[in-house]
Amino acid sequence: MSDRTPEYADRPSGHRPELVLLIDDDAGIRYVLQEVLRHHGYQAETAATVEEAEKLKQRLGVEAIGMVIVDVHLTTNPRFQEGYTLYEEWSNLHPTLPFLLISGIATSQNLPAISAGTVPFLAKPFTMEALLEWVQQLLTDPNTPPGTVTE
Numbered sequence: 001m002s003d004r005t006p007e008y009a010d011r012p013s014g015h016r017p018e019l020v021l022l023i024d025d026d027a028g029i030r031y032v033l034q035e036v037l038r039h040h041g042y043q044a045e046t047a048a049t050v051e052e053a054e055k056l057k058q059r060l061g062v063e064a065i066g067m068v069i070v071d072v073h074l075t076t077n078p079r080f081q082e083g084y085t086l087y088e089e090w091s092n093l094h095p096t097l098p099f100l101l102i103s104g105i106a107t108s109q110n111l112p113a114i115s116a117g118t119v120p121f122l123a124k125p126f127t128m129e130a131l132l133e134w135v136q137q138l139l140t141d142p143n144t145p146p147g148t149v150t151e
Contacts (some may be wrong), residue, residue, distance in 0.1 A: 017043075017063075017064055017065065017066040018041070018042050018043055018066050018139060019042070019043040019044070019045065019060070019064055019065055019066050020037050020042050020043065020044045020045075020065075020066060020067055020068075020069060020135060020139075021044075021045050021046075021047070021053065021056060021057070021060075021065050021067070021068045021069070022034060022037070022044055022045070022046045022047070022068075022069045022070075023046070023047045023048070023049075023050075023052075023053045023068065023069070023070040023071065023074065023083060023086070024046075024048070024069075024070070024071040024074070024102070025048050025049070025071065025073075025074045025075060025076075026071075027048070029071075030046040030048065033069070033131070034046050036128050036131070036132070037135065040132055040135075042066075042135065042139075045060065048074070049074060049082075050074065050082050050083075050085075050086050053068075053070075053086060057090075062093075062094050062097065065097060066098075066138075066139050067097070067098040067099065067100065067135065067138045067139055067142070068087075068090065068097060068098070068099050068100070069099075069100045069102060069131075069135075070083040070086055070087060070099065070100075070101060070102070071083045071101075071102050071103060072084045072101055072102070072103035072105065072108040072111065073103060073104075073105055073108070078105045078107070081108075081111065083101065083103075084101065084108075084111055084113075087099050087101060087113070087119060088113070091119075096142065098138040098139070098142035099119050099120070100119075100120045100121070100122065100131075100134050100135070100138060101113075101114060101119055101120070101121045101122075102121070102122045102123075102124060102126070103121070103123065103124060104123070104124035104125070106123070108121070108123075109121065109123065120134055120138070122134065
């Protein structure tokens with residue numbers, strides 16, 4: 001764990017906590033992405049459900065979270081978009097918290113915030129390089145205009 005303070009509001013721009021909260025219902029994806037992030041020097045916490053993510057946010061404090069990577073669909077049913085709903089709710093509560101949405105379901109790109117370019121999006125399968133580029137960008141300068149990156 002880093003001994004850096006999680007409070008980033010008083011830091012100069014470009015210095016956010018390097019804790020990435022990764023939310024995906026697939027245990028294999030959570031494991032691989034967490035290992036990749038850790039290998040590249042980021043702290044990573046994972047959750048499989050919205051409830052687990054809420055508990056982690058409460059335990060850690062939102063100030064400790066540098067960014068959130070969330071799968072649009074946290075169940076096998078593509079009609080449910082729990083990750084997208086979590087993004088909308090948390091973005092309203094914490095407008096400076098950066099998000100990266102991911103999904104293996106092609107129609108996810110049609111969701112309003114994704115199609116409008118309001119939030120970065122990676123379509124599964126994506127390269128680890130593309131993921132790491134977004135993580136670095138969002139932790140360095142979360143105000144960079146997002147776009148849709150598909151790999």
